[in-house]
Amino acid sequence: MKNYRQSTFCFVCVFSLCFPHMVSGEEILPRHMTPTAVKSIQRGLDYLAKQQTASGSFQSTQDGSTYPVSMTSLAGIAFLANGNTPSRGPYADQVRKATEYVLSQAQDNGLIAAGSENGRPMYGHGFSLLFLSSVFGMETDAKVRARIAKVVKNGIQLTSSGQSPLGGWIYTPGGGDEGSVTVTQMQGLRAAHNAGFTVPKGTIQNAVRYLELCQTPEGGIRYSYHSGNDTRLPISAAAITCLYSAGEYESPLAEECMEYVYGQFKNRKNGFQSGHYFYLNLYAAQAFYQAGDDYWNAYFPGQRDSLIKSQTSNGSWNGDGVGPVFGTSVALIVMQLPYKYLPIYQR
DSSP: OOOOSOSOOOHHHHHHHHOGGGSSSSOOOOTTOOHHHHHHHHHHHHHHHHTBOTTSOBOOTTTTTTSHHHHHHHHHHHHHTTTOOSSSSTTHHHHHHHHHHHHHTBOTTSOBOSTTTTTOHHHHHHHHHHHHHHHHTTOOOHHHHHHHHHHHHHHHHHHHHTOOTTSOBOSSTTSOOBHHHHHHHHHHHHHHHHTTOOOOHHHHHHHHHHHHHTBOTTSSEESSTTSOSOEEHHHHHHHHHHHHHTTOTTOHHHHHHHHHHHHHHHTTTTOOOOTTHHHHHHHHHHHHHHHOHHHHHHHHHHHHHHHHHHOOTTSOOOBTTTBHHHHHHHHHHHHTGGGOOOGGGOO
16 A cells, blocks of 8 residues: 555545455446456355365365365465455455465475475465465564564575576476476565565576576477477466566567467457466466556456356356366456556556
8 A cells, every 4th residue: 555645544544545346335446347347256255265174275176185285375365366464354364364274384394385286386385485475564463474484485495496407497396397387486486575585686587597498489488498399378478477577577588478478369369278278367467467558458358258257156267177266266366456456466
């Protein structure tokens, strides 16, 4: 919340500034946010809240038992993107319990993961760094803040030490490198930096270099350095957000990646049949939003309407075959970007 010259506000005024879409009466909505979208978001949040277990985790038959830390972190981010904090907002309990669960899964070596996470714990680790770093600035309990700080600092160290010689990451620390895990770590590190934690500059520089090594002749990013010129649209979109996070707004790689990704979206106006549709839009939405109004205005209204149309009767989205917790969390993150609550997603 910005610093205002007035020294005093009534509670209603303060609340309306912090939660403009939660105030009763006529709502002042961000651009492209419609009453129908607000209702869809509310249904999604209500569904997601009901999925939280007593432990604070988010599990379902498809995704929770396999990637519980990833799912809990993504669900937590979806609640934060609505303006909730551990102590404020209609979903404060969900945020607080999710925070407690993720903290409880931090291992002695710094890895944040529940068991093996289906052999791919670095996904959960990266999403956890993103979630916990975002929560850190909102947490008012000094003891909890101290716990978060310790876990995030250890997590940064684990990520830095687990980077491959080429500059990327793969499913397990130090096991190699590929694009999707690399962008997850980069965004987690950026969120930690935004929260005031020290992130080794060399780690980010090496990660940017890895993305440069993985660029294909089309301008996008391949699956991994050793995988050939198989340009992957979702990873290319994710790379843009990470390059922006690293301050590479006008780098040739960022510009060429954007040209490739935006071109793909323009050429597929009837939608994507990719098995990674939700993953793609999680990052494409961020990339287009951060790139400016021209990209965002061309992308968001259609994507908003598509998500509203595909929402199920119980308020969920079944994302990429991973499950409804994943799909619902991602859909909510995308649809709530106009609210601008999380620094990592802002321009």
